[in-house]
Each structure stands twice: as structure tokens, then as C-alpha cells.
Amino acid sequence: MDHFEELKKICVGRTTNAPAELCCYAADGSQIKGKPDYVLFPHTTEEVSQILAYANIHLIPVTARGAGTGMAGGAVPVQGGILLDLSQMNRILSIDIDNIQVTVEAGLIADKLNEALKPYGFFFPPDPGSAATCTIGGQIANNASGMRCVKYGTTKNYVLNLEVVLADGTVIETGRNCLKSSAGYDLSRLYVGSEGTLGIITKAVLKIAPIPQARKLVMVSFPSPESAGLSVSRVFAAGVIPSACEILDKTSVSVLTKLDPNIIFPRDGDVVLFEVDGSKNAVDESAEMLAKACEEMSSSILITDDPAKMKEIWDARRMVGAAVSKLDPTKTRVYAGEDLGVPIRKLPEAISKVYEITNEVGITPMIYGHVGDGTVHVGLFIDVLDENDWKKLHIAADKLHLAAIELGGTVSSEHGIGAARGMYLEKQCGPAFEVMKAIKKALDPNGILNPGKLGL
């Protein structure tokens, strides 16, 4: 039987197996590679259901893909088979302010949702760095979250209900369109972060939040990355929950100041950018309390609510990952060991450990990340034409992952496990890994859903 001919009947005129096009689907933001046999562009849940029912009978691997911005190979079809490109299922189906919720298709670009919500004075808080291009479905499948989760929580806190197509084509709803329910197992949260291995998310009902009236930025410079790390728990203990809390180490800051010598960053240390939001007066109070909590440990403090200055600073922060490659044109940033998470109190130790490991291996690191929730993003730069550099990179990434586990943390804070980190999951989870395997086996007995991921 010619599978592609059969599948063409489901997605009429929306399929491809042209070699050049297949190559476009063989990678994501990571180093993982794997070419699909065919790419399908479904427009409806019914089509996804038919595709899965067919694949399940004929044991064809199915990998879902949104925008392909993942950092761990989650959307890369490492065992070939069907690539389900969901980017054409991208409608906003309802904006329901009275119920504080929206219903969207999985292929919607994350930022498009916030654009549509803005006129209503609402927003969808979880904001991965890739929000301008990533899809909501991919964001949910990876529990990708970003800068705001210190205060607002991660993507999983905003999922009320999902429409999911199971391995055999059955369509389920994982919850109810209401804000609270205690009725059976929380399937919504089981599917958040499951990376397409238990079913394909086709629609999502998401909670939204009112846009805060005001924001204020507090930029604090510290004499060491360790004291920068320590500041976070001091701020919490002072009773302030910042809406963002980002660290930029000396290397990151020097990159930014070289790119733009007029940039208003301090030149003298490791920087933490705190943002507070809320009503006008609340923001003033919180900024003051926050500055006070950092005062003793810091070298300098800048407080601003000037929109232009805030934009300049946040734009610089967003650029930092890409910007470094401009420093040395022979070096490229490669995503590996880039998404560590640790308990907040272990931040200073984790930061020291990153420097120790990269120093030992001989790679220059830069550190940035959402330290308010213990996320340590590590940037590693190599000459991609130098085989020895690749070796160093892999050694460093391996050591970084193991260090995160050792510190009681996680090998992925928000990018997911995919194929890039599957080998660490059992080590991190211990016997709980067997529970994950049992769930996978129960819900995907034929193993067609995104095989080769999560180390399962």
C-alpha cells in the first residue's frame, strides 16, 4: 500500500514529499536532525483524527510541528514518517472576556493572540522568547514560558481545556471551559509539556489576564554573578514578586555595550533586570521595596518607568542570545545545555558551576536567564567548522546537564526534553521515569506518537 497516496486523500492538495521541502522539516532550533517521509498540512481536527487513525493502523510515526522554533528537537521526525505541520490551523475561535478565556487553534502564533487581546485590555501572560514566531500548540506541548512566570506562572497555569487527538484518532477534551474543576485526573496538565508523545493538541482554551496599568524597571548591578543570583531570594523574602527578573552576566553585558556603546547598561558588573507591574501606586511601592532589598549587595541601581528606556533595555535583553555571534564572526552560538533550572537558593552555586565547567573544557560561556524561577540559560559559542570545538561543546553540555541534576534542578526549565536531552530524563526522574513509560505505553500502545523523544 502506498501510504502517501492514502494520506493525500485526507489532506487533499495539502501534502508534500518533495525532497527539498522535506529538508526544511528536518531540523528545529537544536542540533537534532531527522527527515520526514511526507509532510501534511491539516486544516481541521477531523483531518488530524483521520491521519492518526491511519498511522496507528499502519504503524507510521507521527510528529507534530508548529513553527519549528524548539530547542531540543521535539518537532524533528527522528524516525521519519508523517510530519504534521499544524501552522495552517491558526484561527482564534473566540475571545470571551466575560469568561476570561480564549479558544484558539494550535497553529496560532503566540504574539498574534496578544495582538488580538490588546484592544480588550487583556493578555496571555506566558511569553517565550520565540513568541513572535512560535505557535501556541508548540508552546503548550513544551510548557514554554519565558520572562513573566515569576509572577504569572508558566503556560500550564493558563490551560483550561485542550482538544487532543489520541493515537487512534479519538478526539478528546482534556478539561472544561471553566476556571476550576476537581473532577478526575488533570489530563490538561498531562498534555502540557508532553511534546506530542501522548496525542496531538489541536485546540486550546486558555485563561487570560487583565493588562497591568503600569510597569517599572529596576536595573541592579552586582559585583559578582553569585551576588546577583542571591539577590533574587532577598527580593522574594522582602515580599516583592517581580513580574520579570532577568540576569545578564558580565559577558552578556559587555556584548551589549560593544554593540551599542551608548546603551544605558552599567559597565561594572553582573546585572539583574527586575520588572514590577500592577496599578500605578503599587508599582511605585514595589520598585522601592525591591531596590531597598538589593541595596546592600549592589554596585548600582537604576529605577525607570520611562517607556523608551524600558524598551531599550528589554530589546537589548531579547537580543543577547543572537548578539554574541556578532562579537566574534568565527563563532556561532549552538543550543546545547542551554536551559538549566535549579532551586533559587542554588543559583549562585549553579552560576559558579557553569564557569567552572566551561573553563575546564575551554569554552567561553555567557549566562542569562529568568533567575526569578531558577532558569539559567547558558550560551556556548563555537567555531562550527572546527570538529574539536564540537567535541568540547558536547562535553560541556553533558557536564552542565549533570550538574543541574546534581544541584537538585532540572535539565530543562522551559525548552523541553525532545531528542536532545532524552538521555538525562531517567537520571533526573529516578523511578518516576517508569511511571512516564507506563503512561506512554497506555496512551500510545503502538508507539507512533513522536517516537525517539523524552528518552521513552
Next chain:
Amino acid sequence: MDHFEELKKICVGRTTNAPAELCCYAADGSQIKGKPDYVLFPHTTEEVSQILAYANIHLIPVTARGAGTGMAGGAVPVQGGILLDLSQMNRILSIDIDNIQVTVEAGLIADKLNEALKPYGFFFPPDPGSAATCTIGGQIANNASGMRCVKYGTTKNYVLNLEVVLADGTVIETGRNCLKSSAGYDLSRLYVGSEGTLGIITKAVLKIAPIPQARKLVMVSFPSPESAGLSVSRVFAAGVIPSACEILDKTSVSVLTKLDPNIIFPRDGDVVLFEVDGSKNAVDESAEMLAKACEEMSSSILITDDPAKMKEIWDARRMVGAAVSKLDPTKTRVYAGEDLGVPIRKLPEAISKVYEITNEVGITPMIYGHVGDGTVHVGLFIDVLDENDWKKLHIAADKLHLAAIELGGTVSSEHGIGAARGMYLEKQCGPAFEVMKAIKKALDPNGILNPGKLGL
């Protein structure tokens, strides 16, 4: 083999099968009954593990119990077997402010945790009405939440990591002690709300939050319960997220005013109690915005931050469920159909529906609940010696549950399914119920964990 003799060797001196004691374990806050064969009082995870390993081999049902305050029979051993009383595993193992987390044993009373946290200026936000007596383990197993979740989220938002004993005695950790992780399936949230059917929760690592500086109460009276229901979405749309949002219908208010004629409740309508919290100025601003959003629809508005007045009002609100029975000593409140949840916009319709159903059946209802998240608690009062009243009660509860499903809501917002609502879960979940069954089968293949619950 005499199972009790074998089990005594695990919990030496901490077991009973005395008939009088077994009777004490045959019920909870619901109408569900079921006597265990033996009660064990483990002190360690290791003991729980040994008990489960034994029970799994010998196919003995195991039901975990905290304080027995459940409203749906979750802790009632409807198929006999082992009752695991976890109330002696009640230690606070660590309070770690720098990491914004605590580690506790499952049998700890919820309020004890908040007492211990108070000196640090922190608290554990989810507060079920039974917090003075219920255990943290029971709270987690039911995702019980209470008044504050409009702003703070439910119990599931605060669980970082759980120690769980599986059916075969294996001990797992469901997550990591860090604030964010995207590494494999979210087992923590799978166990929250699983009501002891997938494993026994023995320890919990919980996120905590700083105690807000200030609180303010806005008591608004409305001409109808429907307009009271509608006020909630108006307040949200105005950009205010109250920390509590409780409705008391005319019947509830009249109960309170009869009990205490001097109480400061308005006499003229259905009341919503809004509370806002945060920094001093933020609270003033929010209270003002909130009052403005309700102004047009309301009959009267009272704003207060007088601690004595606030205490009086909240104490009255907490008493309402129990207080009604004082009105008519021949009637007792029975918990059935008491925990509906609906999308916020459906609140007015749900409230009308409750009156319509109870009117038709011939029972006087009272309505209160956390309307900020769509929870409608219904109080039904019967003469418990009158068989006909029991019949009416069951008919009304059945209709109420079906109405909640019909309105796109849930048969349980925060009390759980247990044995009392198992028959509705499949209707509510549709084909997703099969997914729950598959997970149950995968993780408890011998069906020893709390059998007869969730309709599984």
C-alpha cells in the same frame, strides 16, 4: 494467611481492627459509607511502601485518609480492606524561605502550615473551608482550594514535587524542588486531584507566597442573584483580580441576620463579598476600581479595611454552611450536589437553574460559593428522619449535577468526585474518561488503590 497479623509487623503497635474504631473510619463529610477491615497508622514512607507492596500481592484494597473532611467519600473504604490513616505523618520537614518553598508530610493539618509560616511573612495560599482540620495530603489529593484561588490559583499551582508510593510499593518523586521544569510528563499535577487512586502521597514540596501588606473588603448588595453573578465578570473586565469573591444569596444573608441581628450585612439583596490584597496603595486603588465596576448594578456598597469589621464579615461567611441548620432545628444540611462549577458567564444561568430545580423538587436551597472562579456551592436542607426528604434530596442533587454538565461546567469544582459523583464523570469527560481509565489501569493494574472511586 492472616493479613492483619502480617500488617501488624509493619506498623508495630499502630494498627486496629476493633469494631468500634472501624466504625469511626466508615464515613467522611458525605453520605458515603464503607467500613475498613483494618486501620493502620504509618509513621514513615518506608512503612507505607511495605504496606502497599503487601496489599498489591494479596489484592487488598487500600484507602488513604487524612482528616476525613472530604465531601464525596474519597477517604471512605467502600470495598473494605486497609485504611491508611496518615494523620500521624504530620511533620513540617523544612521551611526554606530562600527557595520560597516548604516540605511537609501528607498528614499535616493545613492551618498548621500557615501558623508556622506566619513569622516568616509567608503563607500557603490555597485555603479550603476545612483548613482548620483537613490535611495537606487530602487537600492535594482533591485539589481542594477555597476562597483565594481567583487571584492565587488552586492547590495544583503550589505543588512543586510530591513523594508518592505507587501500588507496588515503589517510592517516586513526581517533580523537582525548583520553581520551573519542563522535563517529561507533569506527574505532580497528575497526582493532584487523583484521590488516592494512582498512589499514596506521603510528602509534598509546596511553593509559598509573601503575605500581602494590606487587605480591603468591598461588600456589594445586588437586587437579584443573577446580577450578583454578573458582577464578577464586570469586575474582571475592569482589570481587577480580587483575592476573594464570595456570593451569599438572600437566603444565606437572612440566616446570618437572624443569627445575629446586629450583623453589618445589608438586608436588601444578594451579596457579593470582594476582597482585594496587595500593597497599601494598590489595595485602595483596586477597591475603588472594583466599586466603580459594580456601581451601576448594585443596591449598596460598603468598603472597609477595619480589621474587626472584616473579621466579623468573613467569620459570618465561613459559618454560613453550618449556620442554616440553626434556623430550623428539624432540618439538617446534607452535602449532595453541593459543589458545582460553571464558566463565569454562566453564573446567572446556573443560579437560576438551582432555584428552578429545587423549587420543582420542593427543597429550599441556599447558594454561596467562590463565584470568582465559577464555584456554586448549593446547600440543601432536609429532615433526615423523613425518607421522602432523602428522595427529594437525591433527585435534586442528580438534576443539579446534570445541569452543571449541561452548562459546560463541572460536577465538582473543588470537593472531588470520590464515590458520590463517580457516575457523572464519564458523562462530563466524554471519551477522555477512557484515557483516565487507561492511566488507572497502567499505574494500578491490580486495582488496589481506593477502588470504587471516580467511577473507574
